[in-house]
Amino acid sequence: MTKLSVNINKIATLRNSRGGDFPNVVQVAKDVQRFGAEGVTIHPRPDERHIRYQDAFDLKTAVYTEYNIEGNPIKKFMDMVLEIKPTQVTLVPDADDAITSNAGWDTIKHKDFLIDIITECKRNNIRTSIFVDPVLKQIEGAKATGTDRIELYTEAFAHQFGLGNSESIVPYTECAVLANSLGLGINAGHDLSLDNIKFFKDHIPGLLEVSIGHALISESLYLGIENVVNMYLNKLK
Secondary structure: OOEEEEEOHHHHHHHHHHOOOOOOHHHHHHHHHHOOOOEEEEOOOOOOOOOOHHHHHHOOOOOOOOEEEEEOOOHHHHHHHHHHOOOEEEEOOOOOOOOOOOOOOOOOOOHHHHHHHHHHHHHOOOEEEEEEOOOHHHHHHHHHHOOOEEEEEOHHHHHHHHOOOHHHHHHHHHHHHHHHHHOOEEEEEOOOOOOOHHHHHHOOOOEEEEEEOHHHHHHHHHHOHHHHHHHHHHHOO
16 A cells, blocks of 8 residues: 655644644644554745754654655755654655755766765665656666655646646556566655545556555544544555
């Protein structure tokens, strides 16, 4: 079964909108795991507009499943990751002013940089994943960096699927087949939801993990977070 990692950034956004510490991100992390989630994902950004760097440290002892920290590997981010030593670090080429992640790595152009970062993570026993677009040459480039996994950037799929274009899955399936042949693990994330997650999972061979935040938290406003976590788990079986 594909693992579900819940991204709790939106919980931090809600907390930060009023100050204080409610809702508490550590408690939410504990709760989603208790409800069945197999991992917790956070994505701290330099301006700390949602998850704060201190949250990353506070969550270290609360996450007993898999702890996935995403982000652009600037010095501050890497210093934090190497101190916390999460289960997995997902490297994302975010611009400082990005509202959300909007592109994968050019794994060919940035090969040497990624090799350096990934080598350091592996030296510290941290599993590595790099955020990539569904482009075959980028998958091949990812293999050359030494990463353990790739995370397929799924916004294009989700948008087109919502318009009724099921053929939007094709490049993702092709990339998954290639990744499997190269020995790369496959993760996925961005705009996956209860509406599209089963179709996506059924067409991606070897899908190990999805990290879902915005949709899952939004759906939970109507259905409750425990219900929604279990609805995802059922669709990922």
